[in-house]
Amino acid sequence: MFEAFSNAFVKELQEIKNSYYKLFVLTLFPFVCFTLVIAIFYKGVAYDMPVVYVDQDKSELSRTLLFHMQSSPTIKLLQECTTPQEASKFLQESKAYAVVIIPKHFKRDVLLKKQPQVTVMLNTQYILVGKILKAALLDVIGVSSAQVDFVHNLATTSTPIEAMERIAPLKLYNVPFFNTTKNYFYFLVTALLPSIWQIFIVIATLISFGSLFKEKREKEFFSTSYLELQILGKMFPYTLAFMFWGVVYMYFIYGTMGWSFYGSWSVMFFGMFVCVIAYQAMALLFFVTGFDYARSLSLGAVYTAPAFAFLGVTFPIYSMNAFALFWRDLLPISKLMELQISQANYGAPVWLELDKIESMALFWIVFVPVFIRFRQRLHV
Amino acid sequence: MSFFQVLKAEAKLLFTDIAIVLTIFGGVILYSFLYPQPYIHESVSELPITVVDYDNTQKSRDIIFKLDATPQVDVVRHDASYKDALDALVANKIKAIMVVPAHLQRDITLGKSPTIALGVDNSYFLIYGGVLEGALKTVMTEAASIKVANLLKDKMPMVGAKKAFSAYSFKELPLFNADNSYTEYVVPAVFILILQQTLLIGMGILGGGINERLTCKQDGYYTKAKVWQMILSRTLLFGTIFFFHMLYYFGFSFEFFEINHLAHIGELLAFGVLFLAASLGLGIFLGAVFNAREIATPAVLFSSLPLVFSVGFIWPKEAMPEFIQQLAMFFPSTPAMEGFLKLNQMGADLSMIGKNSMILTLQVFIYTILGYYIMKKRQKGFYGKI
Numbered sequence: 001m002f003e004a005f006s007n008a009f010v011k012e013l014q015e016i017k018n019s020y021y022k023l024f025v026l027t028l029f030p031f032v033c034f035t036l037v038i039a040i041f042y043k044g045v046a047y048d049m050p051v052v053y054v055d056q057d058k059s060e061l062s063r064t065l066l067f068h069m070q071s072s073p074t075i076k077l078l079q080e081c082t083t084p085q086e087a088s089k090f091l092q093e094s095k096a097y098a099v100v101i102i103p104k105h106f107k108r109d110v111l112l113k114k115q116p117q118v119t120v121m122l123n124t125q126y127i128l129v130g131k132i133l134k135a136a137l138l139d140v141i142g143v144s145s146a147q148v149d150f151v152h153n154l155a156t157t158s159t160p161i162e163a164m165e166r167i168a169p170l171k172l173y174n175v176p177f178f179n180t181t182k183n184y185f186y187f188l189v190t191a192l193l194p195s196i197w198q199i200f201i202v203i204a205t206l207i208s209f210g211s212l213f214k215e216k217r218e219k220e221f222f223s224t225s226y227l228e229l230q231i232l233g234k235m236f237p238y239t240l241a242f243m244f245w246g247v248v249y250m251y252f253i254y255g256t257m258g259w260s261f262y263g264s265w266s267v268m269f270f271g272m273f274v275c276v277i278a279y280q281a282m283a284l285l286f287f288v289t290g291f292d293y294a295r296s297l298s299l300g301a302v303y304t305a306p307a308f309a310f311l312g313v314t315f316p317i318y319s320m321n322a323f324a325l326f327w328r329d330l331l332p333i334s335k336l337m338e339l340q341i342s343q344a345n346y347g348a349p350v351w352l353e354l355d356k357i358e359s360m361a362l363f364w365i366v367f368v369p370v371f372i373r374f375r376q377r378l379h380v
Numbered sequence: 381m382s383f384f385q386v387l388k389a390e391a392k393l394l395f396t397d398i399a400i401v402l403t404i405f406g407g408v409i410l411y412s413f414l415y416p417q418p419y420i421h422e423s424v425s426e427l428p429i430t431v432v433d434y435d436n437t438q439k440s441r442d443i444i445f446k447l448d449a450t451p452q453v454d455v456v457r458h459d460a461s462y463k464d465a466l467d468a469l470v471a472n473k474i475k476a477i478m479v480v481p482a483h484l485q486r487d488i489t490l491g492k493s494p495t496i497a498l499g500v501d502n503s504y505f506l507i508y509g510g511v512l513e514g515a516l517k518t519v520m521t522e523a524a525s526i527k528v529a530n531l532l533k534d535k536m537p538m539v540g541a542k543k544a545f546s547a548y549s550f551k552e553l554p555l556f557n558a559d560n561s562y563t564e565y566v567v568p569a570v571f572i573l574i575l576q577q578t579l580l581i582g583m584g585i586l587g588g589g590i591n592e593r594l595t596c597k598q599d600g601y602y603t604k605a606k607v608w609q610m611i612l613s614r615t616l617l618f619g620t621i622f623f624f625h626m627l628y629y630f631g632f633s634f635e636f637f638e639i640n641h642l643a644h645i646g647e648l649l650a651f652g653v654l655f656l657a658a659s660l661g662l663g664i665f666l667g668a669v670f671n672a673r674e675i676a677t678p679a680v681l682f683s684s685l686p687l688v689f690s691v692g693f694i695w696p697k698e699a700m701p702e703f704i705q706q707l708a709m710f711f712p713s714t715p716a717m718e719g720f721l722k723l724n725q726m727g728a729d730l731s732m733i734g735k736n737s738m739i740l741t742l743q744v745f746i747y748t749i750l751g752y753y754i755m756k757k758r759q760k761g762f763y764g765k766i
Contacts, residue, residue: 021675029682036686036704043699050698091555092728094718097696110547117551125556125725127565129696131509134552141550148547156534165493167546169526172519173495174512176502177469184695187505196685203678210674294399294585297677301581302407305684309418314505315562318454318475319424324417338472341503346470 004226008233011221012208016237019211025204026241030196034249037192044185046132048076050096052087055080057106061148065102065118068144074136084121091123098122098133110148128184178345186259190344191313191337193249198279198333199304201242205235205283206300210293218378227380228371231284239276246272254344262347271339271357278332278363285366288373303331311337332360381605387613389601394586394617399673404582404618408625411574412633415567420637422561423451424510429476430457430465439485443496443522447478452514469501476500476511488526506562556640556726563637568725569693569717571629576659576713577680579622580666583614584676587667594762595671603762607755611748614667615660622659626652630724642727643720651719651730651737658712658740661747668754683711691717715739 016022051069055062070077078096081087090096099121103109109116120137124130146167153163179186212218222230247269254261261268286299309315310328317325328334335356342348342356374380394400431447433440448455457474459465465477479497481487487494498515502508527546532538557564590602602610630648634641641648670676689695690708697705708714719736722728730737 025678033682033686037689039701040686040689040704041695042701046696046699048698049696088555089732092722092726093732094722094726106548113547115546116548118548119551119553121553121555123556123726124554124558124560125565125721126693126696127557127560127562128694130554130560135509138550141548145547145549152547162491165491166527166530168523169491169493169530170488170519170523171493171495172498172515174498174500174515176508177499179502182502182508188689188695192685192689196682199681199685203681207674207678214674292398294397294673294677295402297674298399298402298407298581301403301677301681302410305681306411306415308685309415309566312418312504315418316424316427316475316504316507316510318427319421320418321420324420327414327417342470342472345501345503346472348470348472352471 263343583663664751
């Protein structure tokens with residue numbers, strides 16, 4: 001019985017050895033895709049985002065404010081513009097992401113306590129850069145305004161401490177948990193690598209079965225006894241290969257990049273194993289719709305390509321509609337992603353993870369129709 | 381063979397291939413609905429958080445009530461201790477914890493500037509910013525009203541007090557995507573990639589299938605037709621189909637998902653046709669290169685995620701290695717996304733995206749010519765000796 005499995009396994013290894021295409025899909029291609037994505041986000045933190053400014057006051061106070069902005073690591077003051085219209089061209093051409101406008105009589109109005117406004121035009125089409133810049137600008141303007149307040153308050157209060165307390169009668173102290181430096185490499189790459197990984201699992205499995213049927217060698221490959229085990233055996237080299245890639249990307253993120261992993265590696269890798277098989281089962285389900293190689297690839301593409309958007313890492317699941325949540329449930333990777341975050345960051349106990357692993361294991365049920373269709377097709 | 385015969389033969393090949401039809405009709409329509417689904421609510425709202433209220437006074441309850449009233453935050457729990465709150469976080473029931481310190485009300489009255497603590501799960505992209513926005517709004521408003529009250533105590537008139545609570549203030553003027561809609565952020569760019577990728581898959585399957593038959597010495601129209609006839613007929617067929625797809629995406633879909641379209645229709649179409657031409661060129665080229673029907677889908681699929689993220693609308697170009705940007709410029713989607721975003725989302729005009737148009741024009745010629753030579757070689761190979 002075990003031989004049915006191991007024979008198919010060994011035969012498939014031979015097939016991979018004889019085909020550069022299959023070999024590359026298991027080695028070179030994932031390597032290149034992972035490397036590209038890692039390279040894109042490698043810096044992780046956005047520094048020196050270009051900003052242009054219009055200084056209509058040209059006073060000592062306005063220059064101090066601009067100097068404070070220049071010292072922020074996030075902001076790079078690109079150049080001065082004479083009019084807001086000229087400055088907004090920089091936004092349209094994406095040469096700058098924000099325009100700071102300091103109004104006329106800025107200094108005079110501050111001294112007269114008229115609370116002038118520093119206007120910031122932000123290119124919010126680029127939400128991420130917009131958010132990063134808004135936070136940096138709010139910070140600079142808040143701090144420099146408070147410095148002016150402090151001096152004002154010193155005149156009317158008895159101690160510097162009291163002057164400070166007057167500036168902020170109530171304070172908010174905020175800490176980000178886990179990704180404390182707000183690194184975007186961590187946000188995005190930790191989710192992008194699994195998203196690419198699941199595409200490869202489905203496509204590689206389809207290439208394996210699809211090419212066999214296309215070349216009409218299925219009768220030659222499969223014998224009649226224990227067909228199910230032979231199917232699993234043929235699939236298994238890919239399971240191992242993508243477990244390997246899973247371990248590699250996890251090691252890369254949490255080993256070499258130095259992000260902490262608080263949970264249990266065995267729970268994580270067990271979940272990963274369940275997930276790989278779940279995706280392979282789905283791939284076979286696409287394949288048995290017609291045993292057509294090219295068509296099953298199209299179905300696999302529709303299924304795996306948009307997965308990243310549904311993970312909830314970029315756009316939170318709390319703001320998704322019912323259909324998006326439903327589609328998300330059809331993707332095993334969404335559960336694996338939850339497992340990865342809760343193991344790596346929260347170090348959650350095993351019993352809290354069981355439901356995630358269970359829902360991935362539920363996908364194994366599709367082996368039932370897959371096996372039935374294979375039996376019909378091969379007249380076993 | 382006459383051109384019309386070639387066109388008919390190619391059309392027959394295209395419309396009888398289920399894999400192609402599935403991708404360039406089914407895929408294009410399905411994606412137009414599926415892809416924007418996660419973002420339909422557009423902005424981040426109702427993030428579940430818990431509050432640990434050690435003060436338990438009128439003031440602290442008032443602040444929590446105001447926090448709950450912000451659109452970003454939903455206070456779903458009240459925990460008696462920080463430990464309970466942490467457990468809820470680990471169990472993934474909440475995304476943030478706000479701790480209101482004891483003696484908050486007393487300290488505010490005494491002018492002692494107490495601190496409210498907020499811890500946010502930063503494993504997810506927009507959650508930290510969302511919760512922080514809600515919390516900051518609440519605390520800042522509260523702080524401002526205390527300041528105004530203090531100034532009133534110092535006998536400053538109400539009108540003056542309202543203005544004098546800080547030296548100067550920050551006024552945000554969001555341009556282009558004013559309500560920070562996530563749909564507006566992602567969908568316009570991704571739609572362009574979808575158009576390119578489905579077109580490439582379609583042309584890749586078609587070309588790859590023909591090449592496969594050429595290698596197997598199977599005779600057909602593709603051995604007799606002139607190469608330019610095949611290129612022209614393929615361009616006409618896919619070009620017409622995708623021109624209508626483009627109208628559907630930029631017209632119906634944008635309208636349906638309430639996405640801005642600031643571009644002048646003529647300019648949008650002109651740039652759109654250029655983008656289509658470049659994609660068709662690349663399609664001809666890939667169709668000539670792929671030696672089997674089944675290579676196009678994987679190849680195009682593997683490139684999708686790296687392509688979206690190398691354009692620089694999600695992660696800024698300034699923070700990306702140069703070689704990635706240069707590599708990405710080989711694909712029509714990169715200059716096209718940049719150009720379309722500027723035209724349609726930021727209201728630029730054609731003169732401002734000259735560089736993007738230039739790259740696309742270059743691509744049209746380079747890919748079509750390369751494709752022509754490879755197709756010619758393949759056709760000769762059929763008649764020549766092996």
